[in-house]
Amino acid sequence: MIKGMDLSSLLEVERCGGKFYDQGKNKDAVDILKSYGMNLARLRLWNDPFAENGASYGGGGGDIETVLTLAKRAQEKGIGWFLDFHYSDCWADPGKQTVPKAWKGMNARELERAVYDYTAEILERCARERILPQIVSVGNEVSNGLLWPVGKTPAYENVARFISSGIRAVRACAPEAEVMIHLDNGGNNGLYREWFDSYLENGGEDFDYIGLSYYPFWHGTLSMLENNMRDIALRYRKKLIVAEISTAYTLKDYKDYEKLPDSRRKGMAARPELAKRASLDITPEGQAQFMRDALQLIRRVPDGLGAGFCYWEPAWLPVPGSVWATEAAVAYMHEKGPGGNEWANQALFDYDGNALPALQVIRDA
Numbered sequence: 001m002i003k004g005m006d007l008s009s010l011l012e013v014e015r016c017g018g019k020f021y022d023q024g025k026n027k028d029a030v031d032i033l034k035s036y037g038m039n040l041a042r043l044r045l046w047n048d049p050f051a052e053n054g055a056s057y058g059g060g061g062g063d064i065e066t067v068l069t070l071a072k073r074a075q076e077k078g079i080g081w082f083l084d085f086h087y088s089d090c091w092a093d094p095g096k097q098t099v100p101k102a103w104k105g106m107n108a109r110e111l112e113r114a115v116y117d118y119t120a121e122i123l124e125r126c127a128r129e130r131i132l133p134q135i136v137s138v139g140n141e142v143s144n145g146l147l148w149p150v151g152k153t154p155a156y157e158n159v160a161r162f163i164s165s166g167i168r169a170v171r172a173c174a175p176e177a178e179v180m181i182h183l184d185n186g187g188n189n190g191l192y193r194e195w196f197d198s199y200l201e202n203g204g205e206d207f208d209y210i211g212l213s214y215y216p217f218w219h220g221t222l223s224m225l226e227n228n229m230r231d232i233a234l235r236y237r238k239k240l241i242v243a244e245i246s247t248a249y250t251l252k253d254y255k256d257y258e259k260l261p262d263s264r265r266k267g268m269a270a271r272p273e274l275a276k277r278a279s280l281d282i283t284p285e286g287q288a289q290f291m292r293d294a295l296q297l298i299r300r301v302p303d304g305l306g307a308g309f310c311y312w313e314p315a316w317l318p319v320p321g322s323v324w325a326t327e328a329a330v331a332y333m334h335e336k337g338p339g340g341n342e343w344a345n346q347a348l349f350d351y352d353g354n355a356l357p358a359l360q361v362i363r364d365a
Contacts, residue, residue: 001298002241002308003362004040004082005033005348007070009060009316016321020353029315029349030077036359041074042082042243042310043067044140047100047118048089049329057090057329058339060322064122071131082310083133084182084243085122085166086140087115090329093141094184097148098333108150108158112165115147119169127173136177137243138166141184141213143191153195160202167205182211182243187220189228196236209307210236211243216290217274226297233305240301242309245294246346249287249358251275254318254344254351266324266340284350288358295365311362314348316341 010029020029030041046062060066071081086092089100099106103114119138126132145152145159153159167179181199185191196210210232214225229240248270258265275282281289298306316322323339330337348356 001295001365002040002310003037003365004042004241004308004310005038005314006042006044006244006310006312007074007315008042008044008062009313009322011066011070012058012060012322013315013317013319016319018315018317018319018322018353020315020349020355022355030073030079032355033314033348033359034077034079036355036363037365038079040080040082040134040308040310041070042084043070044084044086045122046086046089048102051326051328055326055328057332058323058326059091059329062086062090064125068126068129068131071133072129075131080134082135082137083122083126084137084140085119087118087146087162087166090325090333092139092146094143096333096335097142097144097146097152099147101332103147108161111147111150112161115162115165116169119166120173123170123173132174133177135180135209136170136174137180137182137211138163138170138207139182141182143183143185143195154198156198156202160199160204163199164203164205167207178208180209180211180241180243181207182213184213184244185219186212186214186242187224187228189224189231192228192232193235196232208239209241210238211241213244214242214294215245216247216278216280217270222293222297226300229297229301229306233301233303237305239305239307241307242294242298244312245309246312246314246343247280247287247290248275248282248345249284249350249356250345251282252345254341257318257344257351258340259320260340264338264340266338266342268345269342270346284357287356288361291358291361292365295361311348313343313346316343316347317349317353318344318351
């Protein structure tokens with residue numbers, strides 16, 4: 001089973017003073033996670049995540065230098081890696097797929113070429129530095145398309161053009177890498193059927209993995225996730241990875257750790273009202289049980305097509321200075337601020353950096 005961890009924010013957390021502990025001993029977070037079974041590091045890539053003055057957009061960095069630094073660190077420890085192209089200068093997800101600054105104003109034909117050239121450029125550099133990824137995700141959570149507005153659903157013809165262009169670049173420049181197409185809302189079977197049927201009907205290139213995001217606060221029950229995975233495994237005959245998954249272990253706020261005024265805090269994404277609605281046990285033991293149930297579910301996918309999972313940002317501690325997005329990033333995405341951390345109560349380390357019991361479940365699965 002692939003036991004992946006998204007480590008995209010780790011360098012930023014470490015620069016800001018974050019430290020990690022296992023059974024009271026201070027250790028490298030990568031070493032700790034490897035000891036609990038991590039065998040793949042997922043790393044997101046943003047095209048140009050910098051303001052005009054050169055300042056980072058935050059969110060861990062996301063530039064190619066950060067990605068390669070973390071990929072090499074994983075490789076040196078015998079861990080594979082998974083490259084997640086966002087095709088944006090900052091966060092891309094179902095609510096926003098902002099065209100990179102350098103591609104602004106391009107038409108569909110130009111964007112198709114830009115995707116190919118950029119994907120090829122990145123993978124050629126990886127090849128030169130002997131750090132090619134094992135898996136490449138062409139786009140991130142592309143449920144509503146990518147490179148808006150030209151590639152926004154229901155414009156599936158353009159969605160298929162752009163993703164297929166990226167896939168062709170992967171096949172040409174990293175032929176041993178496997179290709180993923182990744183949607184969110186893993187409990188929504190209708191979404192997956194409509195999206196992949198439309199992609200294939202519009203001539204989309206072949207691929208190896210379907211990636212699913214599943215967060216129990218937003219994406220339905222584990223039973224809904226299982227029903228969807230069983231259906232699409234048999235319908236499309238592709239390997240499945242839950243490419244993003246997490247749940248909270250506490251609802252205690254981490255304001256005192258961030259040391260930010262309320263006006264500048266993002267606040268917890270996993271909030272009490274959502275936890276109540278989802279009927280979740282928000283304790284370290286509850287988080288561990290959730291992961292136990294999820295891993296058993298993945299193993300039950302028919303014909304062995306449940307390949308594994310990637311836990312999203314298990315090491316994103318609420319340290320001062322590690323922010324979801326800077327003011328410049330928020331302006332680029334046309335999002336509402338503020339910055340701060342919204343994920344710390346869903347990590348696999350507590351606010352002080354101590355390994356949580358869910359890691360033992362992952363190790364023993």
